[in-house]
Amino acid sequence: xxxxxxxxxxxxxxxxxxxxxxxxxxxxxxxxxxxxxxxxxxxxxxxxxxxxxxxxxxxxxxxxxxxxxxxxxxxxxxxxxxxxxxxxxxxxxxxxxxxxxxxxxxxxxxxxxxxxxxxxxxxxxxxxxxxxxxxxxxxxxxxxxxxxxxxxxxxxxxxxxxxxxxx
Amino acid sequence: xxxxxxxxxxxxxxxxxxxxxxxxxxxxxxxxxxxxxxxxxxxxxxxxxxxxxxxxxxxxxxxxxxxxxxxxxxxxxxxxxxxxxxxxxxxxxxxxxxxxxxxxxxxxxxxxxxxxxxxxxxxxxxxxxxxxxxxxxxxxxxxxxxxxxxxxxxxxxxxxxxxxxxxxxxxxxxxxxxxxxxxxxxxxxxxxxxxxxxxxxxxxxxxxxxxxxxxxxxxxxxxxxxxxxxxxxxxxxxxxxxxxxxxxxxxxxxxxxxxxxxxxxxxxxxxxxxxxxxxxxxxxxxxxxxxxxxxxxxxxxxxxxxxxxxxxxxxxxxxxxxxxxxxxxxxxxxxxxxxxxxxxx
Numbered sequence: 001x002x003x004x005x006x007x008x009x010x011x012x013x014x015x016x017x018x019x020x021x022x023x024x025x026x027x028x029x030x031x032x033x034x035x036x037x038x039x040x041x042x043x044x045x046x047x048x049x050x051x052x053x054x055x056x057x058x059x060x061x062x063x064x065x066x067x068x069x070x071x072x073x074x075x076x077x078x079x080x081x082x083x084x085x086x087x088x089x090x091x092x093x094x095x096x097x098x099x100x101x102x103x104x105x106x107x108x109x110x111x112x113x114x115x116x117x118x119x120x121x122x123x124x125x126x127x128x129x130x131x132x133x134x135x136x137x138x139x140x141x142x143x144x145x146x147x148x149x150x151x152x153x154x155x156x157x158x159x160x161x162x163x164x165x166x167x
Numbered sequence: 168x169x170x171x172x173x174x175x176x177x178x179x180x181x182x183x184x185x186x187x188x189x190x191x192x193x194x195x196x197x198x199x200x201x202x203x204x205x206x207x208x209x210x211x212x213x214x215x216x217x218x219x220x221x222x223x224x225x226x227x228x229x230x231x232x233x234x235x236x237x238x239x240x241x242x243x244x245x246x247x248x249x250x251x252x253x254x255x256x257x258x259x260x261x262x263x264x265x266x267x268x269x270x271x272x273x274x275x276x277x278x279x280x281x282x283x284x285x286x287x288x289x290x291x292x293x294x295x296x297x298x299x300x301x302x303x304x305x306x307x308x309x310x311x312x313x314x315x316x317x318x319x320x321x322x323x324x325x326x327x328x329x330x331x332x333x334x335x336x337x338x339x340x341x342x343x344x345x346x347x348x349x350x351x352x353x354x355x356x357x358x359x360x361x362x363x364x365x366x367x368x369x370x371x372x373x374x375x376x377x378x379x380x381x382x383x384x385x386x387x388x389x390x391x392x393x394x395x396x397x398x399x400x401x402x403x404x405x406x407x408x409x410x411x412x413x414x415x416x417x418x419x420x421x422x423x424x425x426x427x428x429x430x431x432x433x434x435x436x437x438x439x440x441x442x443x444x445x446x447x448x449x450x451x452x453x454x455x456x457x458x459x460x461x462x463x464x465x466x467x468x469x470x471x472x473x474x475x476x477x478x479x480x481x482x483x484x485x486x487x488x489x490x491x492x493x494x495x496x497x498x499x500x501x502x503x504x505x506x507x508x509x510x511x512x
Contacts, residue, residue, distance in 0.1 A: 031246065031308070038301075058290040066297025067327065070304070074323055077308045077316065130287055130347060 010050060017043035030076045034069060041065045055130040173276070181282055185262050193416035194224040196465055200416075203469040231409035239402050243309040250306025251403065251410035257302060258417040260295045264288040265424050266350045268434045268454035271447055280434075280454065281350055288349040289337060292425060296333070296380055300326045302414065303382075303389060307399035318398035321480065322389035325379055328487040329386075333376035335495035336369045339502040340429060353433035357440070361432040368498045370430045372491060377422040379487070382415060384472040388480060423464030424457065431460050 020043065023036035041064045048057035137145050198213065198220065205212025213220030238247055268280035285291060300323050307319025343365055344352050356362060363370050379386040390398035400411045427433060434453035444452070478486070 031243075031305075035305075054285065054287050055290070058287050058294050061294045062290065062297050066294060066330075070297075070300055070323055070327060073301075073304055073308075074320065077304070078320065 006050065010047075013043050013046045013050070017047075031073070034073050034076060037072075038065050038069050041069070052129070055133055177278055178282065181278075181280070182263075185267065185282060186259060189259060189262055189417050189420060190413075192420045192461075192465075193413055194228070196416040196419060197227065197412075198224050199465065200469050200472075203466065204473050207470075207473045228409070231406050234405040236405040236407070237402075239311060241311045242402065243311070246305050246309035247402075248407070250302050250309055251400075251407045251414070252302075253305065254299075254302025254414040255410045255417075257295055257299045258414040258421065261292055261421045261425070264291050264349055265421070265428055266353050266433060267424075267457065269446075269450040271450050280450065284348060284350045287347050289341060289347040289352075292349075293330075293334060293337070297330060299380065299418070302411075303399050306403070306411070307389075310399075310402035312402050314395045314397075315399050315401050318389045318391075318395050318401075322382065322399060325382075325386065325388060325483060325487075328484065329376045329379035329491070332372055332487060332491035332495045333380065335492065335499055336372040336376065337429075339369045339495075339499045340366055342499070342502050342506060349428055349433075353428055353435060356432040357435040361430065361435075363430040366430065366498075366502070368494065369502070370426075372495050372498065373430070374426065375491065377426065378468070378471065379483075381418045381422055381468075383419065383468055385475045385477050386483065387477060388483060391477060419465060419468050420461065423461040423468070426464055427457055427460035433457055 017040050020036045020039040024033045024040065027033045027036060041060065045057040045060045045065075048054070048060060201223070202212045202220070204210075213223040216222035216226045238244055263282040264285060266281040266284070271278045271280065303322040304319045307315040307322070310316075340352075340362060341347060343362065344355055346352060346355075352362070378384075382389050388398075389395075390400065395401070400408055403411060434450075434457040436453065436456040439449060439453065442449070
């Protein structure tokens, strides 16, 4: 049985993203966790490219891998967190985590069991390209887009006000 | 699914070619830097190895290879090696979207001199630039040395601060050209004026931000030798140090090529379509023009290094946040207003 090139790439990407996502949770060293998270973001960006959403892929890398993770790394380095000073978690906490995670998985499966996933229309594989995305955002969804930008602005102003020293 | 082997072979050749050229240019930039410094300080500069010292980069490279390699005992070994490797890899990645020339027609087959003409080329460059900080941060932290840590924290905040102004100055250019593809931006400049004419302020802002992103003087605080003992690569020796130094020169070469492509016409030169030359010859001349422009920018980088003293840290932050970003925003508004005015609204 032959697999198409797309399927092979999808399989490889998925394995890497799962392994690195596990690495984020299981690693003792916070810096390794951050690096694993960066690898996960890259594989997710790869999935976006497979879906022909190149703009989303690049923005994902710029925003998450390029900006947010740098800040994470920054904080971890400054606080000098490392494996030795990581607090020991109690056993019941681990069990509680595993049980609630498993319960969440069951709920998710139950909710998605009946969901139909129609294949994309044949002509719609250009939908993630930047010109289509821009036209949709600025014609059909211009009001929500502008409202969300105001939300961002207020968040920025809030951060500056909190961060400012009191005179 | 059939695989176009000719295309793959062509791309592999092109990628290897671009990599080799980047490395050779970076190698000779080290020689150029020493020569330029020598001329500006009224010295001779390297002149022993080969004719006017042309073999000096080979001697330096060989020396770095054969030096003893020391990995500090208290460092994180994996991250310590990952740091310079990442710095080198990220430095080489941007060259994929730069149009190094027009097309060559070889035996009826059209070969593009651009590795990947993706429609989001500009965002790709931006993505790679935003990753550039990891090499320095990881290397500095993994060294387990307070000076290295201070340098990597400095580098991270500097690069994040100047990325903003860089992005804002590029948005004005994108508004003007209406495309994110580098090839299209260059082709637009072939028939009109170069973008520098329309975006003088945007170009100056982009130039300053490139200096900051490349950690070049006057923004070389992460390697300030007289306060941080050499900064983030303090604990590095042998070829790992070489990788850091080399990555800086590759970054300088690539950002010069990006500036030449975005603002100075890339592989276009004046009156190129009126010469009536053969298409292939024109392409080769265009590539030569691009390299000439790039080398001029590299010279400018060196010229500034030996002219302007390093900023203090608070000056650096004030320049970035209180001057560059407002200016870039004003430039964006002006460009938008001018475009609307021209459209007759």
